[in-house]
Amino acid sequence: MQRHIDVYYTTRPKDLDGQDRWMVRGLTVFLYMVILNCPLNPSYGDLGKGQPCFDETAFEIAILRNKMPGGLNEAAGTMHLRIDSAMTEEPGSLEQANQLEDGAPEAAPLSPIQLWYALQVACTERSKTQSIVEGLLGLVEPEMDARKFLIRMGDPAQMVPMEEKEILRHKLRTVLFPEYDTLS
Numbered sequence: 110m111q112r113h114i115d116v117y118y119t120t121r122p123k124d125l126d127g128q129d130r131w132m133v134r135g136l137t138v139f140l141y142m143v144i145l146n147c148p149l150n151p152s153y154g155d156l157g158k159g160q161p162c163f164d165e166t167a168f169e170i171a172i173l174r175n176k177m178p179g180g181l182n183e184a185a186g187t188m189h190l191r192i193d194s195a196m197t198e199e200p201g202s203l204e205q206a207n208q209l210e211d212g213a214p215e216a217a218p219l220s221p222i223q224l225w226y227a228l229q230v231a232c233t234e235r236s237k238t239q240s241i242v243e244g245l246l247g248l249v250e251p252e253m254d255a256r257k258f259l260i261r262m263g264d265p266a267q268m269v270p271m272e273e274k275e276i277l278r279h280k281l282r283t284v285l286f287p288e289y290d291t292l293s
Contacts, residue, residue, distance in 0.1 A: 110147070113232035114140045128260050134262025136242055142274070143245075145280045146289075175207060221285050223246075249280040 118137045125133060219227070224245065231241035243255035261267040282289050 110144050110229060110232050111141075113229070114144070117232055117235065117238065121165055131260045131263035132239065132256070133263065135259035135261070138262050139242055139246075139259060140228070140232060143281060143285070146278065146285045147225070155198065208231070221287060224285055244282075245284075249284055 114137060121133045153240040227241050231238045246253055246258065262269050
């Protein structure tokens with residue numbers, strides 16, 4: 110995902126003014142902060158006494174499964190069930206990303222894998238980045254004005270205090286990597 114964030118930032122529109130510029134930078138800084146909470150972060154292996162703390166293959170398969178649209182495919186009057194639709198362990202569709210993007214609080218909570226997939230969409234589809242990130246911030250800090258926070262995070266003149274960032278990191282880790290507390 111780091112490569113996708115790098116591309117997101119380097120291909121940003123260069124003619125943005127004021128708050129739009131700080132929003133793009135804030136989104137980038139926030140996404141970098143988020144990927145540090147990814148279970149695949151190599152530093153977490155140190156906490157697990159040398160053992161991998163997360164099954165990387167299972168994680169990647171679940172992400173791939175979420176990329177594939179599930180359900181029935183109808184073409185030329187026939188209906189075919191996709192094989193990935195039969196894998197009910199993690200439902201596969203863009204619905205998870207859209208649910209986070211729309212901030213649908215009445216829907217069932219998303220699993221960490223579904224949230225990571227939504228974040229992957231946020232890193233690769235510029236039109237969805239801001240709404241998905243704001244949706245994630247709404248999950249971890251419902252009272253926060255996500256837009257103002259992201260602008261503040263991106264604007265070098267408005268430093269987000271380290272203590273505030275640390276509290277946010279902890280809340281993100283609780284949502285994105287709930288197994289973290291069992292590593293020590």
